[in-house]
Amino acid sequence: AQKITQTQPGMFVQEKEAVTLDCTYDTSDPSYGLFWYKQPSSGEMIFLIYQGSYDQQNATEGRYSLNFQKARKSANLVISASQLGDSAMYFCAMRELNTGTASKLTFGTGTRLQVTL
Amino acid sequence: NAGVTQTPKFRILKIGQSMTLQCTQDMNHNYMYWYRQDPGMGLKLIYYSVGAGITDKGEVPNGYNVSRSTTEDFPLRLELAAPSQTSVYFCASIRRATEKLFFGSGTQLSVL
Numbered sequence: 001a002q003k004i005t006q007t008q009p010g011m012f013v014q015e016k017e018a019v020t021l022d023c024t025y026d027t028s029d030p031s032y033g034l035f036w037y038k039q040p041s042s043g044e045m046i047f048l049i050y051q052g053s054y055d056q057q058n059a060t061e062g063r064y065s066l067n068f069q070k071a072r073k074s075a076n077l078v079i080s081a082s083q084l085g086d087s088a089m090y091f092c093a094m095r096e097l098n099t100g101t102a103s104k105l106t107f108g109t110g111t112r113l114q115v116t117l
Numbered sequence: 118n119a120g121v122t123q124t125p126k127f128r129i130l131k132i133g134q135s136m137t138l139q140c141t142q143d144m145n146h147n148y149m150y151w152y153r154q155d156p157g158m159g160l161k162l163i164y165y166s167v168g169a170g171i172t173d174k175g176e177v178p179n180g181y182n183v184s185r186s187t188t189e190d191f192p193l194r195l196e197l198a199a200p201s202q203t204s205v206y207f208c209a210s211i212r213r214a215t216e217k218l219f220f221g222s223g224t225q226l227s228v229l
Contacts, residue, residue, distance in 0.1 A: 043205065105150070
């Protein structure tokens with residue numbers, strides 16, 4: 001069974017600093033994908049970054065990077081040079097890629113990030 | 118492209134009432150999902166579909182029903198609304214397993 005754990009209910013970071021949001025996962029499927037989504041106060045779900053289990057390099061998208069440590073089953077999101085607009089809820093999610101799972105995405109409970117001046 | 122469209126955006130129901138949350142996507146995606154998000158929590162899967170005519174239960178299906186008569190539409194039905202169904206409901210879709218989930222804008226439902 002899939003499981004995603006985000007142990008930080010809330011985080012604070014000063015503007016322009018970097019912050020790491022933790023995510024660990026559990027799966028017996030060797031083929032899986034990891035996602036991070038941002039949910040601002042307006043409520044929409046915004047896709048940030050994707051990492052496949054067989055990807056050789058850590059994913060990066062602009063100021064977002066994913067610190068993927070496969071042996072430790074962790075997929076931490078790193079936001080560099082934080083901006084006030086980064087204040088939001090952040091969700092880690094996983095999808096098992098083998099057939100029979102219907103590509104269901106399982107979400108963690110989220111981390112609320114607050115960027116301060 | 119409109120993407121994933123959900124209606125209504127807000128709704129208040131009385132206990133015991135029924136309603137259907139509509140979801141339509143124009144991207145020809147086979148996979149569609151319904152999630153609910155309780156306040157301060159993550160998303161939990163209610164029902165999903167891998168194609169027209171095929172649906173299956175997710176983590177929290179009790180009190181809900183779905184149908185998938187076309188590729189585009191995936192409505193979610195609440196038969197006897199209960200306060201425990203107060204939540205924000207998201208519809209989502211993908212074409213392939215390695216793709217990001219495309220989300221609708223959500224429906225905020227209150228059952229009083």
